[in-house]
Amino acid sequence: MAAVSGLVRRPLREVTVRDAINQGMDEELERDEKVFLLGEEVAQYDGAYKVSRGLWKKYGDKRIIDTPISEMGFAGIAVGAAMAGLRPICEFMTFNFSMQAIDQVINSAAKTYYMSGGFQPVPIVFRGPNGASAGVAAQHSQCFAAWYGHCPGLKVVSPWNSEDAKGLIKSAIRDNNPVVVLENELMYGVPFEFPPEAQSKDFLIPIGKAKIERQGTHITVVSHSRPVGHCLEAAAVLSKEGVECEVINMRTIRPMDMETIEASVMKTNHLVTVEGGWPQFGVGAEICARIMEGPAFNFLDAPAVRVTGADVPMPYAKILEDNSIPQVKDIIFAIKKTLNI
Amino acid sequence: MTLSRRAATEAWRLLGHLKETLGHPRRASWAVRSRRCRQCLCFMRKMLAAVSRVLSGASQKPASRVLVASRNFANDATFEIKKCDLHRLEEGPPVTTVLTREDGLKYYRMMQTVRRMELKADQLYKQKIIRGFCHLCDGQEACCVGLEAGINPTDHLITAYRAHGFTFTRGLSVREILAELTGRKGGCAKGKGGSMHMYAKNFYGGNGIVGAQGQIFEAYNMAALWKLPCIFICENNRYGMGTSVERAAASTDYYKRGDFIPGLRVDGMDILCVREATRFAAAYCRSGKGPILMELQTYRYHGHSMSDPGVSYRTREEIQEVRSKSDPIMLLKDRMVNSNLASVEELKEIDVEVRKEIEDAAQFATADPEPPLEELGYHIYSSDPPFEVRGANQWIKFKSVS
Numbered sequence: 001m002a003a004v005s006g007l008v009r010r011p012l013r014e015v016t017v018r019d020a021i022n023q024g025m026d027e028e029l030e031r032d033e034k035v036f037l038l039g040e041e042v043a044q045y046d047g048a049y050k051v052s053r054g055l056w057k058k059y060g061d062k063r064i065i066d067t068p069i070s071e072m073g074f075a076g077i078a079v080g081a082a083m084a085g086l087r088p089i090c091e092f093m094t095f096n097f098s099m100q101a102i103d104q105v106i107n108s109a110a111k112t113y114y115m116s117g118g119f120q121p122v123p124i125v126f127r128g129p130n131g132a133s134a135g136v137a138a139q140h141s142q143c144f145a146a147w148y149g150h151c152p153g154l155k156v157v158s159p160w161n162s163e164d165a166k167g168l169i170k171s172a173i174r175d176n177n178p179v180v181v182l183e184n185e186l187m188y189g190v191p192f193e194f195p196p197e198a199q200s201k202d203f204l205i206p207i208g209k210a211k212i213e214r215q216g217t218h219i220t221v222v223s224h225s226r227p228v229g230h231c232l233e234a235a236a237v238l239s240k241e242g243v244e245c246e247v248i249n250m251r252t253i254r255p256m257d258m259e260t261i262e263a264s265v266m267k268t269n270h271l272v273t274v275e276g277g278w279p280q281f282g283v284g285a286e287i288c289a290r291i292m293e294g295p296a297f298n299f300l301d302a303p304a305v306r307v308t309g310a311d312v313p314m315p316y317a318k319i320l321e322d323n324s325i326p327q328v329k330d331i332i333f334a335i336k337k338t339l340n341i
Numbered sequence: 342m343t344l345s346r347r348a349a350t351e352a353w354r355l356l357g358h359l360k361e362t363l364g365h366p367r368r369a370s371w372a373v374r375s376r377r378c379r380q381c382l383c384f385m386r387k388m389l390a391a392v393s394r395v396l397s398g399a400s401q402k403p404a405s406r407v408l409v410a411s412r413n414f415a416n417d418a419t420f421e422i423k424k425c426d427l428h429r430l431e432e433g434p435p436v437t438t439v440l441t442r443e444d445g446l447k448y449y450r451m452m453q454t455v456r457r458m459e460l461k462a463d464q465l466y467k468q469k470i471i472r473g474f475c476h477l478c479d480g481q482e483a484c485c486v487g488l489e490a491g492i493n494p495t496d497h498l499i500t501a502y503r504a505h506g507f508t509f510t511r512g513l514s515v516r517e518i519l520a521e522l523t524g525r526k527g528g529c530a531k532g533k534g535g536s537m538h539m540y541a542k543n544f545y546g547g548n549g550i551v552g553a554q555g556q557i558f559e560a561y562n563m564a565a566l567w568k569l570p571c572i573f574i575c576e577n578n579r580y581g582m583g584t585s586v587e588r589a590a591a592s593t594d595y596y597k598r599g600d601f602i603p604g605l606r607v608d609g610m611d612i613l614c615v616r617e618a619t620r621f622a623a624a625y626c627r628s629g630k631g632p633i634l635m636e637l638q639t640y641r642y643h644g645h646s647m648s649d650p651g652v653s654y655r656t657r658e659e660i661q662e663v664r665s666k667s668d669p670i671m672l673l674k675d676r677m678v679n680s681n682l683a684s685v686e687e688l689k690e691i692d693v694e695v696r697k698e699i700e701d702a703a704q705f706a707t708a709d710p711e712p713p714l715e716e717l718g719y720h721i722y723s724s725d726p727p728f729e730v731r732g733a734n735q736w737i738k739f740k741s742v743s
Contacts, residue, residue: 045583045653068589069581070554100552135473135524137535139549279731310739311731312718316473316535317524319711323732330733337736 167205491619
């Protein structure tokens with residue numbers, strides 16, 4: 001989990017990812033009255049996954065808005081509001097439903113500042129759970145990191161732990177550009193230690209900066225979202241065998257922090273990428289391509305390897321689902337293969 | 342199996358003799374000694390044994406059946422049904438309908454099967470044998486059964502995620518449905534689809550994504566423009582997930598929202614109303630007049646899905662009231678019993694049979710093995726030669742076969 005400084009013993013609270021996002025939104029709603037949240041069940045139901053619990057009670061109908069089940073419609077309304085000067089947070093119950101509205105996200109939000117020659121900004125946040133959950137089958141398990149990461153004009157972040165979640169949502173809301181925040185339903189209930197700086201109302205994590213969660217010397221393992229936890233587990237297992245992995249939590253998909261990744265690869269000479277999405281044209285594929293284009297290529301002692309979801313629509317049956325997402329054993333296997341051990 | 346004519350004649354003759362003998366006071370005392378009487382009694386015993394074998398062996402029915410068979414039921418009965426609200430229609434479906442005993446029993450059995458199947462799914466979900474999303478339709482049985490009663494098996498049907506009832510009425514067995522819910526290879530999608538992705542002949546699922554409004558209006562426009570024979574059905578159960586219709590719709594007269602498309606508002610808790618409305622709508626379409634809209638006013642007892650308790654946005658009193666006053670199965674049962682189309686015992690028996698069917702299906706669904714791991718990559722493309730599918734890393738490969 002989060003690395004704790006052994007030198008300074010301050011009391012650390014445990015906060016779940018859900019509560020961290022809630023806190024982040026609450027603080028930004030309080031700070032700037034132009035910020036508002038809209039989406040399905042966000043108000044009176046307290047959020048389909050309870051992420052917006054208590055916000056409607058505190059801020060009322062004008063700031064926390066329940067919408068009909070009309071993604072294309074309310075995403076369009078949100079983009080228009082952003083263009084007119086408000087700062088909407090548009091929740092998709094899951095990013096699978098964002099496909100209903102993807103034209104608004106890309107053509108109306110992402111491209112507008114460019115198309116207008118720098119005239120019209122769109123300060124909007126699209127947030128919601130992304131990727132696989134448990135047993136929700138093909139139409140509800142897709143990872144959209146690669147799809148949204150593909151588009152210039154968008155910023156795309158993918159928090160892993162509570163600190164990430166709070167810091168990134170606050171930065172996203174304060175950013176004047178369209179930001180896609182890819183949360184993870186299975187992480188919502190997971191508690192993490194909250195460092196004291198994260199408890200501040202001005203705690204921000206810069207968009208476009210990765211974090212080294214674990215220092216290592218033998219191999220660089222790069223990941224985002226829930227798989228970061230799996231990478232740390234794999235690293236713990238391998239540490240017992242004398243292999244020290246450097247685990248990088250990307251935090252941001254676009255703009256990608258290649259500097260941190262390159263610096264790490266130049267140190268360890270080996271690279272494994274890990275993601276939940278499909279392999280073809282994925283986040284790992286982009287990292288590998290960019291490594292080849294940059295200084296780190298000459299430092300590689302072995303080809304870079306990708307660990308991804310299986311290249312199939314997500315099956316429902318448990319045994320098939322378990323084998324369609326990257327497991328700790330797959331990560332360990334890939335690391336050992338790369339290191340030739 | 343019937344008794345032979347010869348045996349029957351012989352039996353009657355002996356019965357007559359026995360009656361005469363036993364009826365006579367003086368003769369009765371030495372009746373047992375009489376060889377003829379002993380023969381008679383012996384034959385009677387055999388007869389009774391044979392008769393009871395016939396009654397219990399061939400049809401596996403309990404003794405009470407004997408009583409039922411002898412009772413006189415009506416062949417059919419006429420019922421008044423609620424008049425439908427109409428939009429852009431001069432006339433609507435009829436306000437009376439004839440229900441035959443046979444149809445009544447069939448509908449009762451089907452609705453009870455859907456009800457029990459959904460309740461079993463609830464149980465299995467709470468035992469964590471069913472995972473993920475599970476949207477149950479108990480309370481809405483009259484919709485799927487009534488609809489099926491009004492259309493042909495060759496018509497095509499598609500629906501959203503609350504699909505188990507339709508999957509059954511479109512012809513799949515409870516076994517296949519429950520085994521799909523538990524993610525086993527005997528499931529109708531081989532365990533790969535789950536609750537929201539069940540398909541059958543002329544049934545296109547089972548769909549998890551519901552962007553309601555824009556697309557439906559596009560569909561209305563094209564269907565009307567091209568006069569497509571399409572019935573658009575809204576199962577209005579008063580709530581969209583946790584939001585009441587009043588909070589989500591500028592107009593809750595959904596049957597009017599086809600605008601230029603005619604519409605009906607139907608009592609979706611009355612299976613006969615649904616059947617008649619469907620027959621009317623189907624006839625309308627088949628006559629070439631174009632699309633038509635049906636709003637079925639119905640109710641779901643469960644929450645939106647198994648992760649929604651269903652009581653934060655509606656009261657328990659409301660749910661209880663619908664259950665006690667408008668339950669579709671109860672409504673049909675009362676009608677049938679009161680019109681002598683069936684007896685209470687007979688319907689109870691159907692309940693017992695249905696329960697057994699569901700139990701057997703649940704047994705199968707929990708005992709059947711999961712789909713084999715080797716088939717993880719199967720069914721990506723149709724009609725294609727086999728190819729390789731990448732797993733979690735480049736060394737894990739699965740075969741893909743159409």
